Amino acid sequence: MALKEFLKEKFSKDEDFKAAEKEFKIRKIIEERQKSSNERELERFFEEQRQAKIKMRLETIRKQKNRNALVGPIMDKTNIFKGHKSILTNGPSVFKKVKTKKSTFFK
Numbered sequence: 001m002a003l004k005e006f007l008k009e010k011f012s013k014d015e016d017f018k019a020a021e022k023e024f025k026i027r028k029i030i031e032e033r034q035k036s037s038n039e040r041e042l043e044r045f046f047e048e049q050r051q052a053k054i055k056m057r058l059e060t061i062r063k064q065k066n067r068n069a070l071v072g073p074i075m076d077k078t079n080i081f082k083g084h085k086s087i088l089t090n091g092p093s094v095f096k097k098v099k100t101k102k103s104t105f106f107k
Contacts, residue, residue, distance in 0.1 A: 032040065 035043075
């Protein structure tokens, strides 16, 4: 008996929800029909702008999370190259031409 009562209550709640949803849709349709086309277009424009702002915020949050996930633990460690002389800029360069004595064999 308890199972039958439980199922009856559950289905009645589903029916109530469906009825409320249907009523909401009808109200929304009536409100849309009462507005002019310009008002509907203006509301659509504002909604698109709002959605674009939300999307941009989400992208920045996701980038920050990715950056923190990728760089966070690594940046806490000390830099092993800090305090060392730069190999490429100081001292004789490997890429510069080295002056050599002219060969006397080929004149």
